[in-house]
Amino acid sequence: MLLQNTPLTAKALAHFKLPRSPFVDDVQTRDDVYQSPAVRYARAALLDAAQNHGFVAIVGESGAGKTTLVEELEQRILDEGREVLVIKPYVLAMEASDSKGKTLRSTHIAEAIAYALDPQLKIKSSPQARFAQLHELLKASRRAGRRHLLLIEEAHCLPLATLKHLKRFLELKDGMARVIGVALIAQPELRHVLHSQNPEVREVMQRCEVVELPPLDGELEAYVSHKFGRFELTEADVFTPDAFGALRQRLIRTPRGAKPGEGAVSTCYPLAVHNLLARAMNAAAAVGAPRVDASVIAHC
Template sequence: MLLQYTPVHQPALKHFGLPRSPFVDDVQSLNDVFESVSSRYARVALMDAARNHGFMALIGESGAGKTTLLEALEQRIIDEGQDIVLIKPYTLAMEANDSKGKTLRSTHIAEAIAYQLDPQLKIKSSPQGRFDQLHKLLRDSCRAGRRHLLVIDEAHCLPIATLKHLKRFIELKDGLRRVMGVLLIAQPELRNLLHSQNREVREVMQRCELVELDPLDNDLEGYIAHKFQRFDLRPDDVFEPDAFNAIRERLIHVPRGVKAGEKGSVSTCYPLAVHNLIARAMNAAADAGYPKVDAAVVAVC
Protein backbone atom coordinates (compact mmCIF):
# COMPACT_ATOMS: atom_id res chain seq x y z
CA MET A 1 0.00 0.00 0.00
CA LEU A 2 1.64 3.23 -1.18
CA LEU A 3 0.50 6.37 0.62
CA GLN A 4 1.08 9.91 -0.54
CA TYR A 5 3.05 12.10 1.84
CA THR A 6 0.74 13.52 4.50
CA PRO A 7 1.82 15.97 7.20
CA VAL A 8 0.20 16.11 10.63
CA HIS A 9 -1.89 19.27 10.40
CA GLN A 10 -1.72 22.02 13.01
CA PRO A 11 -5.24 21.29 14.41
CA ALA A 12 -4.21 17.65 14.95
CA LEU A 13 -0.96 18.66 16.67
CA LYS A 14 -2.94 20.89 19.01
CA HIS A 15 -5.60 18.22 19.53
CA PHE A 16 -3.03 15.65 20.67
CA GLY A 17 -0.77 18.06 22.53
CA LEU A 18 2.21 17.74 20.22
CA PRO A 19 4.64 20.66 19.80
CA ARG A 20 5.45 19.45 16.27
CA SER A 21 5.12 16.37 14.10
CA PRO A 22 7.00 13.33 15.43
CA PHE A 23 7.73 12.35 11.82
CA VAL A 24 9.46 15.51 10.52
CA ASP A 25 13.19 16.00 11.13
CA ASP A 26 12.76 13.25 13.68
CA VAL A 27 16.29 11.78 13.60
CA GLN A 28 18.85 14.21 14.98
CA SER A 29 21.02 11.87 17.05
CA LEU A 30 21.88 8.19 17.22
CA ASN A 31 19.38 7.83 20.08
CA ASP A 32 16.60 8.81 17.67
CA VAL A 33 17.30 5.80 15.42
CA PHE A 34 14.90 2.96 16.21
CA GLU A 35 16.46 -0.49 16.31
CA SER A 36 14.44 -3.45 15.08
CA VAL A 37 16.07 -6.86 14.86
CA SER A 38 16.92 -6.39 11.18
CA SER A 39 18.09 -2.76 11.50
CA ARG A 40 20.28 -3.67 14.47
CA TYR A 41 22.02 -6.33 12.40
CA ALA A 42 22.30 -3.90 9.49
CA ARG A 43 24.01 -1.28 11.69
CA VAL A 44 26.58 -3.83 12.85
CA ALA A 45 27.14 -5.04 9.28
CA LEU A 46 27.62 -1.49 7.98
CA MET A 47 30.29 -0.69 10.53
CA ASP A 48 32.01 -4.01 9.90
CA ALA A 49 32.09 -3.30 6.15
CA ALA A 50 33.62 0.11 6.86
CA ARG A 51 36.24 -1.15 9.31
CA ASN A 52 37.16 -4.36 7.54
CA HIS A 53 36.57 -3.42 3.90
CA GLY A 54 33.63 -5.71 3.32
CA PHE A 55 31.36 -5.99 0.29
CA MET A 56 27.67 -5.69 1.14
CA ALA A 57 24.36 -4.45 -0.18
CA LEU A 58 21.76 -2.87 2.09
CA ILE A 59 18.42 -3.75 0.51
CA GLY A 60 15.09 -2.20 1.41
CA GLU A 61 11.87 -0.86 -0.02
CA SER A 62 11.42 2.87 -0.46
CA GLY A 63 10.93 4.34 3.00
CA ALA A 64 12.42 1.35 4.82
CA GLY A 65 15.15 3.42 6.51
CA LYS A 66 18.22 2.74 4.35
CA THR A 67 19.31 6.38 4.23
CA THR A 68 18.80 6.76 7.98
CA LEU A 69 21.10 3.82 8.65
CA LEU A 70 23.76 5.24 6.34
CA GLU A 71 23.54 8.61 8.09
CA ALA A 72 23.77 6.82 11.45
CA LEU A 73 26.96 5.14 10.24
CA GLU A 74 28.41 8.53 9.29
CA GLN A 75 27.41 10.00 12.66
CA ARG A 76 28.99 7.12 14.54
CA ILE A 77 32.24 7.56 12.58
CA ILE A 78 32.23 11.25 13.54
CA ASP A 79 31.31 10.68 17.19
CA GLU A 80 33.93 7.97 17.69
CA GLY A 81 36.61 9.80 15.73
CA GLN A 82 37.24 6.80 13.50
CA ASP A 83 39.55 7.36 10.54
CA ILE A 84 37.14 5.98 7.94
CA VAL A 85 36.69 7.69 4.59
CA LEU A 86 33.29 7.36 2.92
CA ILE A 87 33.54 7.78 -0.84
CA LYS A 88 30.27 8.66 -2.61
CA PRO A 89 30.27 8.95 -6.39
CA TYR A 90 27.50 11.29 -7.49
CA THR A 91 25.56 10.91 -10.72
CA LEU A 92 22.39 12.95 -11.10
CA ALA A 93 19.49 11.08 -12.68
CA MET A 94 21.41 7.79 -12.51
CA GLU A 95 19.82 5.00 -14.52
CA ALA A 96 20.86 1.59 -15.80
CA ASN A 97 21.21 2.85 -19.37
CA ASP A 98 21.82 6.13 -21.16
CA SER A 99 18.42 6.18 -22.82
CA LYS A 100 16.73 6.81 -19.45
CA GLY A 101 19.33 8.96 -17.70
CA LYS A 102 23.02 8.97 -16.80
CA THR A 103 24.95 5.79 -16.12
CA LEU A 104 27.57 5.49 -13.40
CA ARG A 105 30.66 3.90 -14.91
CA SER A 106 33.75 2.44 -13.28
CA THR A 107 35.78 5.43 -14.52
CA HIS A 108 33.45 7.76 -12.60
CA ILE A 109 33.98 5.65 -9.49
CA ALA A 110 37.75 5.77 -9.92
CA GLU A 111 37.61 9.55 -10.30
CA ALA A 112 35.50 9.88 -7.15
CA ILE A 113 37.98 7.80 -5.14
CA ALA A 114 40.96 9.78 -6.43
CA TYR A 115 39.27 13.12 -5.76
CA GLN A 116 38.34 12.09 -2.21
CA LEU A 117 41.90 11.05 -1.36
CA ASP A 118 43.81 13.70 -3.32
CA PRO A 119 41.71 16.55 -4.80
CA GLN A 120 44.77 18.04 -6.51
CA LEU A 121 45.75 14.82 -8.30
CA LYS A 122 45.97 14.97 -12.07
CA ILE A 123 44.37 11.72 -13.13
CA LYS A 124 46.13 9.85 -15.92
CA SER A 125 44.23 9.28 -19.12
CA SER A 126 45.12 5.63 -19.75
CA PRO A 127 43.07 2.97 -17.91
CA GLN A 128 46.23 1.23 -16.69
CA GLY A 129 47.79 4.46 -15.42
CA ARG A 130 44.55 5.54 -13.74
CA PHE A 131 44.11 2.20 -12.00
CA ASP A 132 47.72 2.19 -10.80
CA GLN A 133 47.24 5.70 -9.39
CA LEU A 134 44.10 4.61 -7.63
CA HIS A 135 45.72 1.51 -6.14
CA LYS A 136 48.69 3.51 -4.83
CA LEU A 137 46.44 6.17 -3.28
CA LEU A 138 44.38 3.58 -1.43
CA ARG A 139 47.41 1.55 -0.38
CA ASP A 140 49.26 4.57 1.01
CA SER A 141 46.13 5.79 2.78
CA CYS A 142 45.62 2.37 4.39
CA ARG A 143 49.22 2.31 5.57
CA ALA A 144 48.56 5.68 7.21
CA GLY A 145 45.79 4.02 9.24
CA ARG A 146 42.69 4.96 7.25
CA ARG A 147 39.84 2.75 6.13
CA HIS A 148 37.80 3.37 2.99
CA LEU A 149 34.21 2.54 2.10
CA LEU A 150 32.83 3.16 -1.38
CA VAL A 151 29.11 3.96 -0.99
CA ILE A 152 26.85 3.75 -4.04
CA ASP A 153 23.28 4.89 -3.45
CA GLU A 154 20.41 3.79 -5.69
CA ALA A 155 22.60 0.85 -6.70
CA HIS A 156 19.63 -0.93 -8.29
CA CYS A 157 20.13 1.60 -11.12
CA LEU A 158 23.71 0.52 -11.77
CA PRO A 159 24.47 -0.79 -15.26
CA ILE A 160 25.38 -4.48 -15.18
CA ALA A 161 28.82 -3.66 -16.56
CA THR A 162 29.55 -1.35 -13.61
CA LEU A 163 28.15 -3.87 -11.15
CA LYS A 164 30.55 -6.47 -12.55
CA HIS A 165 33.49 -4.07 -12.33
CA LEU A 166 32.99 -3.62 -8.59
CA LYS A 167 34.85 -6.90 -8.18
CA ARG A 168 37.97 -5.14 -9.49
CA PHE A 169 37.73 -2.50 -6.77
CA ILE A 170 37.23 -5.08 -4.03
CA GLU A 171 40.28 -6.99 -5.25
CA LEU A 172 42.59 -4.00 -4.73
CA LYS A 173 44.86 -5.11 -1.88
CA ASP A 174 48.00 -4.31 0.04
CA GLY A 175 49.45 -7.77 0.38
CA LEU A 176 46.57 -9.85 1.71
CA ARG A 177 44.54 -6.92 3.01
CA ARG A 178 41.82 -5.20 1.04
CA VAL A 179 42.28 -1.45 0.78
CA MET A 180 38.61 -0.56 0.29
CA GLY A 181 35.15 -1.87 1.05
CA VAL A 182 32.01 -1.44 -1.06
CA LEU A 183 28.51 -0.67 0.18
CA LEU A 184 25.53 -0.72 -2.18
CA ILE A 185 22.30 0.97 -1.05
CA ALA A 186 19.46 -0.37 -3.14
CA GLN A 187 15.82 -1.25 -3.54
CA PRO A 188 14.75 -4.90 -3.95
CA GLU A 189 15.38 -4.82 -7.71
CA LEU A 190 19.06 -5.36 -6.94
CA ARG A 191 18.30 -8.41 -4.83
CA ASN A 192 16.15 -9.80 -7.63
CA LEU A 193 18.96 -9.24 -10.11
CA LEU A 194 21.58 -10.92 -7.93
CA HIS A 195 19.24 -13.83 -7.19
CA SER A 196 18.51 -14.33 -10.87
CA GLN A 197 20.21 -16.83 -13.15
CA ASN A 198 22.00 -14.00 -14.95
CA ARG A 199 25.53 -15.31 -15.34
CA GLU A 200 26.84 -11.80 -15.96
CA VAL A 201 26.45 -10.92 -12.27
CA ARG A 202 27.62 -14.22 -10.78
CA GLU A 203 30.97 -12.79 -9.62
CA VAL A 204 29.14 -10.14 -7.60
CA MET A 205 26.43 -12.50 -6.36
CA GLN A 206 29.05 -14.88 -4.96
CA ARG A 207 30.91 -12.15 -3.04
CA CYS A 208 28.35 -9.59 -1.92
CA GLU A 209 26.50 -10.01 1.39
CA LEU A 210 22.85 -8.97 1.06
CA VAL A 211 21.42 -7.38 4.21
CA GLU A 212 17.69 -6.71 3.93
CA LEU A 213 15.56 -4.41 6.07
CA ASP A 214 12.37 -6.15 7.16
CA PRO A 215 9.03 -4.37 7.63
CA LEU A 216 7.99 -3.29 11.11
CA ASP A 217 5.21 -5.86 11.41
CA ASN A 218 6.10 -7.19 14.87
CA ASP A 219 7.97 -4.05 15.92
CA LEU A 220 5.17 -1.59 15.15
CA GLU A 221 4.20 -0.82 18.75
CA GLY A 222 7.84 -0.44 19.76
CA TYR A 223 8.54 1.84 16.79
CA ILE A 224 5.60 4.12 17.52
CA ALA A 225 6.47 4.20 21.24
CA HIS A 226 10.04 5.18 20.34
CA LYS A 227 8.87 8.03 18.13
CA PHE A 228 6.46 9.45 20.71
CA GLN A 229 8.87 9.03 23.62
CA ARG A 230 11.07 11.65 21.96
CA PHE A 231 8.25 14.08 22.89
CA ASP A 232 7.70 12.60 26.37
CA LEU A 233 4.41 11.14 25.19
CA ARG A 234 3.13 7.59 25.46
CA PRO A 235 1.37 5.93 22.53
CA ASP A 236 -1.76 5.42 24.61
CA ASP A 237 -2.06 9.22 24.86
CA VAL A 238 -2.82 9.18 21.13
CA PHE A 239 -3.94 5.64 20.20
CA GLU A 240 -6.63 3.28 21.38
CA PRO A 241 -5.33 -0.31 21.86
CA ASP A 242 -7.09 -1.54 18.71
CA ALA A 243 -5.36 1.05 16.48
CA PHE A 244 -2.09 -0.87 16.13
CA ASN A 245 -3.60 -4.01 14.63
CA ALA A 246 -5.66 -1.78 12.35
CA ILE A 247 -2.47 -0.09 11.10
CA ARG A 248 -0.95 -3.49 10.42
CA GLU A 249 -4.06 -4.65 8.59
CA ARG A 250 -3.93 -1.58 6.34
CA LEU A 251 -0.26 -2.10 5.52
CA ILE A 252 -0.12 -5.91 5.19
CA HIS A 253 -1.88 -7.45 2.21
CA VAL A 254 -2.93 -11.04 2.87
CA PRO A 255 -4.25 -12.84 -0.24
CA ARG A 256 -7.25 -15.08 0.17
CA GLY A 257 -6.27 -18.46 1.61
CA VAL A 258 -3.05 -17.13 3.16
CA LYS A 259 -2.68 -16.41 6.86
CA ALA A 260 -1.02 -13.23 8.11
CA GLY A 261 2.72 -13.78 8.47
CA GLU A 262 2.78 -16.72 6.07
CA LYS A 263 4.64 -16.74 2.79
CA GLY A 264 2.52 -14.95 0.25
CA SER A 265 1.47 -12.02 2.41
CA VAL A 266 3.00 -8.70 1.37
CA SER A 267 3.85 -6.10 4.00
CA THR A 268 4.49 -2.42 3.33
CA CYS A 269 4.74 -1.70 7.06
CA TYR A 270 7.89 0.37 6.66
CA PRO A 271 8.61 3.61 8.54
CA LEU A 272 7.58 6.02 5.77
CA ALA A 273 4.27 4.23 5.12
CA VAL A 274 3.60 4.08 8.87
CA HIS A 275 4.28 7.82 9.18
CA ASN A 276 1.89 8.72 6.39
CA LEU A 277 -0.90 6.45 7.60
CA ILE A 278 -0.63 7.67 11.20
CA ALA A 279 -0.60 11.31 10.05
CA ARG A 280 -3.78 10.73 8.06
CA ALA A 281 -5.40 8.98 11.03
CA MET A 282 -4.41 11.73 13.49
CA ASN A 283 -5.80 14.40 11.15
CA ALA A 284 -9.04 12.45 10.70
CA ALA A 285 -9.46 11.88 14.45
CA ALA A 286 -8.89 15.56 15.21
CA ASP A 287 -11.35 16.65 12.49
CA ALA A 288 -14.00 14.30 13.89
CA GLY A 289 -13.33 15.34 17.49
CA TYR A 290 -12.29 11.84 18.59
CA PRO A 291 -10.08 11.88 21.71
CA LYS A 292 -7.78 9.20 20.26
CA VAL A 293 -7.02 7.33 17.06
CA ASP A 294 -8.87 4.00 17.01
CA ALA A 295 -9.30 1.15 14.55
CA ALA A 296 -12.37 2.72 12.95
CA VAL A 297 -10.47 5.90 12.13
CA VAL A 298 -7.49 3.97 10.70
CA ALA A 299 -9.81 1.84 8.55
CA VAL A 300 -11.13 4.84 6.62
CA CYS A 301 -7.79 6.62 6.10
Protein backbone atom coordinates in the same frame (compact mmCIF):
# COMPACT_ATOMS: atom_id res chain seq x y z
CA MET B 1 -0.27 0.23 -0.36
CA LEU B 2 1.42 3.55 -1.11
CA LEU B 3 0.08 6.50 0.84
CA GLN B 4 0.55 10.08 -0.24
CA ASN B 5 2.65 12.23 2.05
CA THR B 6 0.33 13.72 4.66
CA PRO B 7 1.52 16.42 7.09
CA LEU B 8 -0.01 16.73 10.54
CA THR B 9 -2.38 19.68 10.71
CA ALA B 10 -1.98 22.45 13.27
CA LYS B 11 -5.22 21.21 14.83
CA ALA B 12 -3.82 17.67 15.22
CA LEU B 13 -0.59 18.97 16.76
CA ALA B 14 -2.54 20.97 19.33
CA HIS B 15 -5.01 18.13 19.93
CA PHE B 16 -2.26 15.64 20.81
CA LYS B 17 -0.05 18.23 22.54
CA LEU B 18 2.85 17.91 20.12
CA PRO B 19 5.30 20.80 19.62
CA ARG B 20 6.03 19.59 16.08
CA SER B 21 5.42 16.61 13.87
CA PRO B 22 7.21 13.41 14.96
CA PHE B 23 7.27 12.35 11.30
CA VAL B 24 9.18 15.29 9.74
CA ASP B 25 12.94 15.63 10.33
CA ASP B 26 12.34 13.07 13.03
CA VAL B 27 15.88 11.64 13.05
CA GLN B 28 18.26 14.35 14.23
CA THR B 29 20.58 12.31 16.47
CA ARG B 30 21.68 8.69 16.58
CA ASP B 31 19.38 8.13 19.56
CA ASP B 32 16.42 8.95 17.30
CA VAL B 33 17.09 5.85 15.17
CA TYR B 34 14.84 2.97 16.17
CA GLN B 35 16.99 -0.09 16.83
CA SER B 36 15.09 -3.17 15.71
CA PRO B 37 17.11 -6.40 15.49
CA ALA B 38 17.21 -5.99 11.68
CA VAL B 39 18.44 -2.41 11.95
CA ARG B 40 21.11 -3.37 14.48
CA TYR B 41 22.39 -6.09 12.16
CA ALA B 42 22.42 -3.76 9.15
CA ARG B 43 24.31 -1.12 11.19
CA ALA B 44 26.90 -3.70 12.20
CA ALA B 45 27.25 -4.95 8.61
CA LEU B 46 27.84 -1.42 7.30
CA LEU B 47 30.42 -0.63 9.95
CA ASP B 48 32.18 -3.95 9.33
CA ALA B 49 32.36 -3.20 5.60
CA ALA B 50 33.94 0.15 6.46
CA GLN B 51 36.38 -1.09 9.11
CA ASN B 52 37.34 -4.39 7.51
CA HIS B 53 36.78 -3.58 3.85
CA GLY B 54 33.93 -6.02 3.27
CA PHE B 55 31.20 -6.14 0.63
CA VAL B 56 27.58 -5.63 1.68
CA ALA B 57 24.27 -4.63 0.09
CA ILE B 58 21.52 -3.07 2.22
CA VAL B 59 18.25 -3.76 0.44
CA GLY B 60 14.81 -2.44 1.31
CA GLU B 61 11.64 -0.95 -0.10
CA SER B 62 11.25 2.78 -0.54
CA GLY B 63 10.76 4.29 2.92
CA ALA B 64 12.31 1.33 4.75
CA GLY B 65 15.03 3.49 6.36
CA LYS B 66 18.06 2.87 4.13
CA THR B 67 19.11 6.52 3.93
CA THR B 68 18.76 6.84 7.70
CA LEU B 69 21.22 3.95 8.12
CA VAL B 70 23.75 5.68 5.87
CA GLU B 71 23.42 8.94 7.78
CA GLU B 72 23.71 7.09 11.10
CA LEU B 73 26.92 5.40 9.90
CA GLU B 74 28.45 8.73 8.92
CA GLN B 75 27.46 10.28 12.24
CA ARG B 76 28.83 7.29 14.14
CA ILE B 77 32.17 7.63 12.37
CA LEU B 78 32.29 11.28 13.44
CA ASP B 79 31.12 10.66 17.02
CA GLU B 80 33.58 7.82 17.61
CA GLY B 81 36.50 9.47 15.82
CA ARG B 82 37.01 6.54 13.46
CA GLU B 83 39.52 6.96 10.65
CA VAL B 84 37.08 5.94 7.93
CA LEU B 85 36.57 7.79 4.66
CA VAL B 86 33.13 7.21 3.15
CA ILE B 87 33.20 7.82 -0.59
CA LYS B 88 29.82 8.40 -2.24
CA PRO B 89 29.84 8.86 -6.03
CA TYR B 90 27.08 11.18 -7.21
CA VAL B 91 24.15 9.17 -8.55
CA LEU B 92 21.97 12.03 -9.79
CA ALA B 93 20.12 10.90 -12.93
CA MET B 94 21.83 7.48 -12.73
CA GLU B 95 20.08 4.74 -14.67
CA ALA B 96 20.99 1.22 -15.76
CA SER B 97 21.27 2.26 -19.41
CA ASP B 98 22.20 5.44 -21.26
CA SER B 99 18.83 5.40 -23.03
CA LYS B 100 17.12 6.38 -19.75
CA GLY B 101 19.74 8.53 -18.03
CA LYS B 102 23.44 8.43 -17.21
CA THR B 103 25.19 5.20 -16.29
CA LEU B 104 27.73 5.09 -13.48
CA ARG B 105 30.86 3.45 -14.87
CA SER B 106 33.98 2.08 -13.22
CA THR B 107 35.99 5.06 -14.44
CA HIS B 108 33.55 7.43 -12.70
CA ILE B 109 33.90 5.45 -9.48
CA ALA B 110 37.70 5.52 -9.73
CA GLU B 111 37.60 9.29 -10.21
CA ALA B 112 35.32 9.72 -7.20
CA ILE B 113 37.69 7.70 -5.00
CA ALA B 114 40.79 9.52 -6.25
CA TYR B 115 39.16 12.93 -5.75
CA ALA B 116 38.09 12.00 -2.19
CA LEU B 117 41.67 10.97 -1.36
CA ASP B 118 43.35 13.93 -3.05
CA PRO B 119 41.13 16.75 -4.40
CA GLN B 120 44.14 18.39 -6.08
CA LEU B 121 45.20 15.24 -7.90
CA LYS B 122 45.72 15.39 -11.66
CA ILE B 123 44.16 12.12 -12.77
CA LYS B 124 46.05 10.16 -15.42
CA SER B 125 44.42 9.88 -18.81
CA SER B 126 45.01 6.23 -19.68
CA PRO B 127 42.96 3.56 -17.85
CA GLN B 128 46.11 1.63 -16.87
CA ALA B 129 47.80 4.68 -15.38
CA ARG B 130 44.58 5.90 -13.74
CA PHE B 131 43.88 2.67 -11.88
CA ALA B 132 47.55 2.26 -10.88
CA GLN B 133 47.43 5.80 -9.53
CA LEU B 134 44.26 4.99 -7.59
CA HIS B 135 45.78 1.82 -6.15
CA GLU B 136 48.83 3.69 -4.88
CA LEU B 137 46.65 6.37 -3.28
CA LEU B 138 44.59 3.76 -1.45
CA LYS B 139 47.67 1.88 -0.23
CA ALA B 140 49.29 5.05 1.07
CA SER B 141 46.07 6.10 2.81
CA ARG B 142 45.66 2.68 4.42
CA ARG B 143 49.26 2.70 5.68
CA ALA B 144 48.47 6.05 7.29
CA GLY B 145 45.77 4.32 9.31
CA ARG B 146 42.70 5.21 7.29
CA ARG B 147 39.93 2.86 6.14
CA HIS B 148 37.83 3.43 3.03
CA LEU B 149 34.23 2.60 2.16
CA LEU B 150 32.82 3.03 -1.34
CA LEU B 151 29.11 3.59 -0.72
CA ILE B 152 26.78 3.63 -3.73
CA GLU B 153 23.18 4.66 -3.21
CA GLU B 154 20.39 3.76 -5.67
CA ALA B 155 22.55 0.75 -6.55
CA HIS B 156 19.61 -1.06 -8.16
CA CYS B 157 20.22 1.36 -11.08
CA LEU B 158 23.80 0.22 -11.62
CA PRO B 159 24.48 -1.28 -15.05
CA LEU B 160 25.51 -4.92 -14.94
CA ALA B 161 29.03 -4.15 -16.17
CA THR B 162 29.67 -1.75 -13.29
CA LEU B 163 28.16 -4.16 -10.78
CA LYS B 164 30.52 -6.85 -12.02
CA HIS B 165 33.52 -4.51 -11.85
CA LEU B 166 32.96 -3.79 -8.16
CA LYS B 167 34.69 -7.09 -7.43
CA ARG B 168 37.83 -5.65 -9.02
CA PHE B 169 37.82 -2.68 -6.67
CA LEU B 170 37.68 -5.16 -3.77
CA GLU B 171 40.68 -6.96 -5.26
CA LEU B 172 42.88 -3.88 -4.81
CA LYS B 173 45.14 -4.87 -1.93
CA ASP B 174 48.18 -3.85 0.04
CA GLY B 175 49.91 -7.17 0.51
CA MET B 176 47.09 -9.46 1.65
CA ALA B 177 44.87 -6.70 3.03
CA ARG B 178 42.07 -5.08 1.08
CA VAL B 179 42.31 -1.31 0.79
CA ILE B 180 38.63 -0.51 0.24
CA GLY B 181 35.21 -1.89 1.16
CA VAL B 182 31.97 -1.60 -0.80
CA ALA B 183 28.43 -0.96 0.41
CA LEU B 184 25.44 -0.88 -1.93
CA ILE B 185 22.19 0.79 -0.86
CA ALA B 186 19.33 -0.37 -3.03
CA GLN B 187 15.70 -1.22 -3.54
CA PRO B 188 14.67 -4.90 -3.96
CA GLU B 189 15.41 -4.88 -7.69
CA LEU B 190 19.09 -5.36 -6.81
CA ARG B 191 18.28 -8.53 -4.90
CA HIS B 192 16.54 -9.92 -7.96
CA VAL B 193 19.58 -9.13 -10.12
CA LEU B 194 22.01 -10.75 -7.68
CA HIS B 195 19.83 -13.82 -7.19
CA SER B 196 19.34 -14.36 -10.90
CA GLN B 197 21.16 -17.00 -12.90
CA ASN B 198 22.91 -14.30 -14.92
CA PRO B 199 26.55 -15.43 -15.21
CA GLU B 200 27.70 -11.81 -15.43
CA VAL B 201 26.97 -11.20 -11.76
CA ARG B 202 27.80 -14.58 -10.21
CA GLU B 203 31.16 -13.33 -8.90
CA VAL B 204 29.40 -10.47 -7.14
CA MET B 205 26.58 -12.65 -5.83
CA GLN B 206 29.06 -15.08 -4.26
CA ARG B 207 30.94 -12.30 -2.42
CA CYS B 208 28.30 -9.75 -1.47
CA GLU B 209 26.29 -10.15 1.74
CA VAL B 210 22.72 -9.01 1.10
CA VAL B 211 21.06 -7.57 4.22
CA GLU B 212 17.33 -6.90 3.89
CA LEU B 213 15.32 -4.40 5.90
CA PRO B 214 12.00 -6.14 6.62
CA PRO B 215 8.67 -4.41 7.35
CA LEU B 216 7.95 -3.35 10.91
CA ASP B 217 5.12 -5.89 11.40
CA GLY B 218 6.22 -7.37 14.73
CA GLU B 219 7.97 -4.18 15.79
CA LEU B 220 5.13 -1.76 15.12
CA GLU B 221 4.14 -1.02 18.73
CA ALA B 222 7.76 -0.64 19.82
CA TYR B 223 8.52 1.60 16.85
CA VAL B 224 5.59 3.92 17.54
CA SER B 225 6.46 3.94 21.24
CA HIS B 226 10.02 5.00 20.40
CA LYS B 227 8.82 7.65 17.97
CA PHE B 228 6.44 9.32 20.41
CA GLY B 229 8.78 8.76 23.35
CA ARG B 230 11.08 11.35 21.80
CA PHE B 231 8.27 13.83 22.57
CA GLU B 232 7.64 12.54 26.09
CA LEU B 233 4.39 10.86 25.04
CA THR B 234 3.51 7.18 25.23
CA GLU B 235 1.73 5.42 22.39
CA ALA B 236 -1.23 4.99 24.79
CA ASP B 237 -1.60 8.78 24.88
CA VAL B 238 -2.41 8.79 21.17
CA PHE B 239 -3.63 5.30 20.21
CA THR B 240 -6.04 2.76 21.60
CA PRO B 241 -4.82 -0.87 21.83
CA ASP B 242 -6.88 -1.95 18.81
CA ALA B 243 -5.27 0.70 16.60
CA PHE B 244 -2.14 -1.33 15.90
CA GLY B 245 -3.95 -4.32 14.46
CA ALA B 246 -5.87 -1.93 12.20
CA LEU B 247 -2.60 -0.29 11.16
CA ARG B 248 -1.13 -3.63 10.12
CA GLN B 249 -4.29 -4.54 8.24
CA ARG B 250 -4.29 -1.27 6.32
CA LEU B 251 -0.68 -1.78 5.30
CA ILE B 252 -1.22 -5.18 3.73
CA ARG B 253 -1.26 -5.31 -0.06
CA THR B 254 -2.88 -8.23 -1.86
CA PRO B 255 -1.84 -8.65 -5.51
CA ARG B 256 -4.61 -8.30 -8.06
CA GLY B 257 -6.36 -11.58 -8.73
CA ALA B 258 -5.08 -13.26 -5.55
CA LYS B 259 -7.49 -14.79 -3.06
CA PRO B 260 -7.83 -13.09 0.33
CA GLY B 261 -4.88 -14.03 2.52
CA GLU B 262 -2.87 -15.43 -0.40
CA GLY B 263 0.21 -13.63 -1.65
CA ALA B 264 -0.32 -10.77 0.80
CA VAL B 265 2.62 -8.39 1.08
CA SER B 266 3.27 -6.11 4.05
CA THR B 267 4.14 -2.49 3.32
CA CYS B 268 4.56 -1.69 7.01
CA TYR B 269 7.70 0.38 6.51
CA PRO B 270 8.50 3.59 8.43
CA LEU B 271 7.47 6.03 5.69
CA ALA B 272 4.13 4.29 5.04
CA VAL B 273 3.51 4.07 8.79
CA HIS B 274 4.22 7.79 9.18
CA ASN B 275 1.81 8.75 6.41
CA LEU B 276 -0.99 6.55 7.73
CA LEU B 277 -0.51 7.71 11.33
CA ALA B 278 -0.61 11.36 10.25
CA ARG B 279 -3.85 10.81 8.32
CA ALA B 280 -5.40 9.01 11.29
CA MET B 281 -4.32 11.65 13.78
CA ASN B 282 -5.69 14.41 11.55
CA ALA B 283 -9.00 12.57 11.30
CA ALA B 284 -9.22 12.01 15.05
CA ALA B 285 -8.48 15.67 15.76
CA ALA B 286 -11.07 16.80 13.22
CA VAL B 287 -13.88 14.97 15.04
CA GLY B 288 -12.50 15.57 18.54
CA ALA B 289 -11.75 11.91 19.30
CA PRO B 290 -9.39 11.71 22.31
CA ARG B 291 -7.31 8.94 20.73
CA VAL B 292 -6.88 7.16 17.39
CA ASP B 293 -8.71 3.84 17.36
CA ALA B 294 -9.25 1.06 14.82
CA SER B 295 -12.37 2.65 13.34
CA VAL B 296 -10.52 5.90 12.59
CA ILE B 297 -7.68 4.03 10.88
CA ALA B 298 -10.06 1.86 8.88
CA HIS B 299 -11.59 4.94 7.26
CA CYS B 300 -8.34 6.79 6.49
